[in-house]
Amino acid sequence: MRIGDLSAATGASARSLRYYEEQGLLSSSRSGGGQRHYPDSAVERVSLIQALLSAGLTSATITDVLPCISNEAIRTPWLAERLTSELDRVTRQIEDLHRTRDILAGLVDRYRVE
Amino acid sequence: MRIGDLSAATGASARSLRYYEEQGLLSSSRSGGGQRHYPDSAVERVSLIQALLSAGLTSATITDVLPCISNEAIRTPWLAERLTSELDRVTRQIEDLHRTRDILAGLVDRYRVE
DNA sequence: CTTGACCCTCACATCGGTGTCAAGTTTTAC
């Protein structure tokens, strides 16, 4: 599939897809004329990238962390730490967000009732 | 208390506290020499601001939403909608984050076991 | 007083992902 198709399939803009590639998160083959072609599996990969980005991982961090999905060789203890610490961060983020949601819910409630 | 004290009490930098004031999120009285003074209650207000900011509310949104805590008069139906839609957004954000956490947890697990 | 710690305003810098525009090339459909 070409970049427009992948964009349509994932919701990521073509600009973003090129950026992901530039950052080493995503790879593509090129047609004779230089246009990018993606395998169907790219859709899932982009979704994963999007999820991790929206969780606050940096593209550099994702670059470090993503290969371990497909490439067994790159697994190092250092990477395990990295993954765990990101997991902890996200977990904390969820907890904070729960508190904030309660605050907002309280506001809504108070607004409704009084 | 002065800005340094409030900063120490909340973890927000003095820069941020001035910014909050500039955006209309926080008010202060001034000493003769022009230095800011805050009541003790400012600590809680700043915590609230921090929570809402970290939940992804914009300072402009918070400006709209915060007054309804202290000022009954400003409550409008429009504000109710606003609050509710922010609440929904945060709720969705939490759900997304749960999925992402599961992804990360899966990576950690896979890393451990294999 | 004086001195050191604290505070003031103003302005510019930073970060990271994305938008957007320009000028040019490739692909597709008729």
Next chain:
DNA sequence: GTAAAACTTGACACCGATGTGAGGGTCAAG
């Protein structure tokens, strides 16, 4: 074979909260 749609690279802009630094006041303890 031609036009339209889609793609390419490159560069600059933006957002929004915060950092940072300059140059200059204020406050409190000695």
